[in-house]
Amino acid sequence: GQQLNQSPQSMFIQEGEDVSMNCTSSSIFNTWLWYKQDPGEGPVLLIALYKAGELTSNGRLTAQFGITRKDSFLNISASIPSDVGIYFCAAPTFNAGGTSYGKLTFGQGTILTVHP
Amino acid sequence: EAGVTQSPTHLIKTRGQQATLRCSPISGHTSVYWYQQALGLGLQFLLWYDEGEERNRGNFPPRFSGRQFPNYSSELNVNALELEDSALYLCASSFQDRFNQPQHFGDGTRLSIL
Numbered sequence: 486g487q488q489l490n491q492s493p494q495s496m497f498i499q500e501g502e503d504v505s506m507n508c509t510s511s512s513i514f515n516t517w518l519w520y521k522q523d524p525g526e527g528p529v530l531l532i533a534l535y536k537a538g539e540l541t542s543n544g545r546l547t548a549q550f551g552i553t554r555k556d557s558f559l560n561i562s563a564s565i566p567s568d569v570g571i572y573f574c575a576a577p578t579f580n581a582g583g584t585s586y587g588k589l590t591f592g593q594g595t596i597l598t599v600h601p
Numbered sequence: 602e603a604g605v606t607q608s609p610t611h612l613i614k615t616r617g618q619q620a621t622l623r624c625s626p627i628s629g630h631t632s633v634y635w636y637q638q639a640l641g642l643g644l645q646f647l648l649w650y651d652e653g654e655e656r657n658r659g660n661f662p663p664r665f666s667g668r669q670f671p672n673y674s675s676e677l678n679v680n681a682l683e684l685e686d687s688a689l690y691l692c693a694s695s696f697q698d699r700f701n702q703p704q705h706f707g708d709g710t711r712l713s714i715l
């Protein structure tokens with residue numbers, strides 16, 4: 486089945502450092518999504534990518550849709566304590582004919598810890 | 602604009618009981634999705650409802666079921682609860698899915714089975 490391999494599993498960084506995480510798959514996707522989940526809350530959409538090669542920013546966050554359509558990365562610049570949380574990549578699944586299955590496939594998540 | 606709202610926030614049940622979880626989508630969204638997030642595991646797709654119809658379900662037993670009402674809100678029902686059903690159940694909504702709209706999540710219902 487379609488799986489997303491997200492790395493690293495966890496990161497411990499100092500405030501002010503830049504962060505990079507990525508997601509890869511053996512399958513091609515037409516959309517990549519990045520979510521952040523804080524403890525006790527649901528995932529919040531950070532960035533949506535719809536086109537191969539697309540580079541999109543949201544404040545200090547930048548994400549790219551890989552040119553092969555099989556990967557994506559998320560960068561966070563100048564990290565701050567409130568960046569702490571779990572970051573997930575996700576992609577919607579479609580059949581060969583382009584009909585949506587409705588489901589999002591999620592990566593395993595990257596746990597980010599920021600030390601002040 | 603209100604986000605996706607879920608109730609209750611927490612639910613405690615015992616084995617064999619039945620649980621009902623509720624979700625109200627973002628205004629204008631017609632698709633509702635349910636996911637299970639067990640401790641230490643990622644999000645697993647449960648069900649997708651659109652325009653009142655079940656469109657797809659994940660690899661879960663039939664005791665997980667639900668419905669979508671005419672106002673697009675949704676219920677998830679879990680019958681014959683088992684200990685391994687303890688998890689955070691997340692609801693998401695989007696505009697009609699065929700347009701590849703991103704899903705927006707609520708804060709979930711924490712279901713604990715004793």
